[in-house]
Amino acid sequence: xxxxxxxxxxxxxxxxxxxxxxxxxxxxxxxxxxxxxxxxxxxxxxxxxxxxxxxxxxxxxxxxxxxxxxxxxxxxxxxxxxxxxxxxxxxxxxxxxxxxxxxxxxx
Amino acid sequence: xxxxxxxxxxxxxxxxxxxxxxxxxxxxxxxxxxxxxxxxxxxxxxxxxxxxxxxxxxxxxxxxxxxxxxxxxxxxxxxxxxxxxxxxxxxxxxxxxxxxxxxxxxxxxxxxxxxxxxxxxxxx
Numbered sequence: 625x626x627x628x629x630x631x632x633x634x635x636x637x638x639x640x641x642x643x644x645x646x647x648x649x650x651x652x653x654x655x656x657x658x659x660x661x662x663x664x665x666x667x668x669x670x671x672x673x674x675x676x677x678x679x680x681x682x683x684x685x686x687x688x689x690x691x692x693x694x695x696x697x698x699x700x701x702x703x704x705x706x707x708x709x710x711x712x713x714x715x716x717x718x719x720x721x722x723x724x725x726x727x728x729x730x731x
Numbered sequence: 732x733x734x735x736x737x738x739x740x741x742x743x744x745x746x747x748x749x750x751x752x753x754x755x756x757x758x759x760x761x762x763x764x765x766x767x768x769x770x771x772x773x774x775x776x777x778x779x780x781x782x783x784x785x786x787x788x789x790x791x792x793x794x795x796x797x798x799x800x801x802x803x804x805x806x807x808x809x810x811x812x813x814x815x816x817x818x819x820x821x822x823x824x825x826x827x828x829x830x831x832x833x834x835x836x837x838x839x840x841x842x843x844x845x846x847x848x849x850x851x852x853x854x855x
Contacts (some may be wrong), residue, residue, distance in 0.1 A: 625792065656837040661776075668825050668845035669776065674832045675839065712776055716840040719792060720778040 626650050628713050628723035636731040643700040645726045647713035652693050657717035660689055660698045664709045673698065733758035735826050735846035745855045749813040753826030753846060760784055760807045764829035766842060767800060767811045769822040781829065781840070782809055816853045823848040
């Protein structure tokens with residue numbers, strides 16, 4: 625099973641700032657098999673990015689995904705108020721697992 | 732639009748079987764993978780398993796000995812059974828749709844539509 629480690633655990637930023645979230649895999653993951661989800665309190669997760677860099681339907685272009693091998697990133701270019709949430713990376717290269725999450729909070 | 736709705740008991744006794752159903756409305760259950768995912772209170776997400784509309788299943792190895800997922804296409808429903816539950820199985824349980832995202836070379840399992848989730852508490 626591939627373990628995904630997300631960092632930082634919490635990111636404190638102001639609206640308009642850039643957010644960079646990290647997801648490190650315990651072994652190499654093909655880009656096809658890495659995705660990012662956003663979850664707000666009391667809601668199910670929402671797919672943001674699949675295939676490491678492809679935005680899901682309806683996702684604004686301020687969200688972008690990158691990386692390869694064992695290191696992947698989710699970047700939010702300019703934080704909007706609705707972007708403050710918890711973000712999870714997910715892989716399906718070997719079984720299916722999620723990272724522990726990064727909380728993006730208002731500074 | 733397609734909607735998923737989980738249903739089942741909110742309270743299950745320790746050592747008994749947790750049973751949930753997900754009803755798919757507004758679209759076909761065919762040609763998709765259907766997953767169960769859970770989230771303990773205040774914690775992260777854990778994939779439980781999936782069923783393909785043909786009936787093929789795959790489970791999380793850590794839960795495989797206790798879990799089964801089945802489907803009733805005539806009712807547009809799929810179900811989760813988790814036996815021998817303990818307090819560690821207390822969680823919000825989500826069902827989710829997976830259309831299989833493919834590029835020119837490979838495909839991936841990701842979830843484009845989710846139910847709202849149902850809280851299940853295991854009591855002693």
